[in-house]
Amino acid sequence: MKTVFVFFFLCVSHEVIGLKAMYKGFNTLSIEPIDYGVGKNYFHVGIRKSIICKGGDKNDKVEWVDPSGSVVPRVAANRVFVQEHFVPSYKARIPAAVLVFSHLSVEDSGVWQCRTDRKTKDVSLCVLDPVEFVDTPNEVTVDLGRSITLTCQARGEPEPRLVWYRNGELIVDSSTKFMISTKYNSQGFEGLLTIRSLEREDSGIYGCEAIQASPHDDECTTSSSINITLNINYAPIFTNGNDTSVVFVKDNENVELVCLVDAFPEPTYKWYKELGDVLSELSQSEIHVDEDKTKSHVSFNANESLFGQRFRCRATNQYGTVEKVFAIQRLEEPDAPTEVNINNLTHNSLQLAIIWEEEAFYQVGGAEILYMKAEMVKKKASLDWRRAKSVQLSLDEFDSIESEIGGALITLPSLDADTTYWVRVRATNEAGWSAWSAPIKAVTDTEPEVEDTPQEVPVSIRSPTHDSEARFYGLLFAGGVLVVAFGSMFVVRLV
Missing domain, CATH: 2.60.40.10 (Immunoglobulins)
Incomplete structure (x- = not known):
């Protein structure tokens, strides 16, 4: 009995070990990773390359299959062939197959397969010239x-x-x-x-x-x-236009005249001071040119002798010459606007057209608007602007500059609908504030009507009691109709 038990134990152990080995071999077929090199995703044509595929069991037969489905032969004379190989392992040598390319070709790109009787594994190969x-x-x-x-x-x-x-x-x-x-x-x-x-x-x-x-x-x-x-190649062009540039500056401040040019090849620059009809060239030591040759500039300290002077920038390359004049003027407090009109209005804003006489607008650097509701004032003569609200805007916050009328468009926002306002405006720059314009009266538009949202008609939901009553009276009515019909037929027969 004991002998039979030992024999049975040995048989079971052998089967378990065999199953373990088979399971291990079935799951350990492996191919060495493809390493194309840093920053690359392909092999260069012509190089020699080998790829090892290792089986999982000593009894495995490992072979390679090319992208067309054919088994790669073990013929060393071929450009692509397989070498048999064994990998040392615990108590056994594991079979392996080495796929060898004596010199890679673009046609070698594709999916190659390593397989045994129980397992297959694919590897993609990319070869380019x-x-x-x-x-x-x-x-x-x-x-x-x-x-x-x-x-x-x-x-x-x-x-x-x-x-x-x-x-x-x-x-x-x-x-x-x-x-x-x-x-x-x-x-x-x-x-x-x-x-x-x-x-x-x-x-x-x-x-x-x-x-x-x-x-x-x-x-x-x-x-x-x-x-x-x-x-x-093209002749120089001033990126900010060829028109005379009026430069306003305060007493004893530094002023920089900048000549911005677009040209190819890069231009050369000369600066002149206008003395009537004569041009006096500035020395090159007074002229500064940026490294990319797109900007040239000169600097001066503003004093009494500089105001009213005109300077000329000349940019030249082999395709042409352009000139730009800079006129230096003393910066003084701006003049008060000569006109303030309503250009456009909505229910909550007024757009003002503000106009100055002749070239006075050149000195404007911003504006302030005072406004208050007319209902706060009994008479125009009793306007108390200390009770008004203020909006201050810099020049770049204006809606637009209207050079043809010597003025600008400015919007006064956040007003009440259908309301009359008193409005006045003054200008500002670095030298100070102008006087106020004459006040004007303006009325905002009425608020637009909001369309009524269609209301859903409620759907009545009848209770079960109502449904029952309806069915009862319906049946009663149908029964009455039948009685009348049969009664009529009976009377006809009697007649």
């Missing part, structure tokens, strides 16, 4: 108004697809401005970007991106870019 840009200029210069075709030539495998960007934005083929095309020559694909009727705004950085995508694996893609700087 990365893009190389050839005969592609990094900088192109052309005259304003001309057309230009930028070229970008890329070679690689798989054949790249080319797209264009301008200052980081994708360029869409346009019949009016841009035309994109591609041609193939001995060097590879050549992308062409034609830009018609060049304007100053067309200058900038144009990027050519070459995108490669393997037909064997959707995840096997990469891209490479090259930038082309497009310079457009």
